[in-house]
Amino acid sequence: MLAPVAAWIALRGQPGSLHLEWAPILLGAVVLFWVAGFDIIYACQDEDFDRKHRLRSIPAWLGARRALQVACFCHVIMVLSLVILAAVFPWGKFFYTGIVCIAALLVYEHSLVRPGELDRVNLAFFHVNSIISMGLLLIGAADLLLR
Secondary structure, eight states, X not given: OHHHHHHHHHHXXXXXXXXXXXXXXXXXXXXXXXXXXXXXXXXXXXXXXXXXXXXXXXXXXXXHHHHHHHHHXXXXXXXXXXXXXXXXXXXXXXXXXXXXXXXXXXXXXHHHOBTTBOTTHHXXXXXXXXXXXXXXXXXXXXXXXXX
């Protein structure tokens, strides 16, 4: 969460001012909830190990089924943060279309993984998230360039 906020301050902050706008905070929330969601999905693979070694991961604490629900909730908050970001920072229609595509990719990511069926976690974790990360970059850049 700190990287977008810190970058915003470094690039746009006024010397001696701690004034912060909503856009970097919302972008930080997008990053926070996106990473938390996919990290919880990935951690489901270690549920038994974490319990055995008394590690306090979300899957060890709640079980894989509930952990995946928490991950889904995180991704819903991520998408809502993107929508609010698009309203606060004047993005165009292209960005909104990108949000819909990212939401669809997150639905696909969650369809790949089920409790007891974690053999496609790597596909969800590495492949889908790399598409989402590049997608966020490209839709943001394209929207800015096509204004």
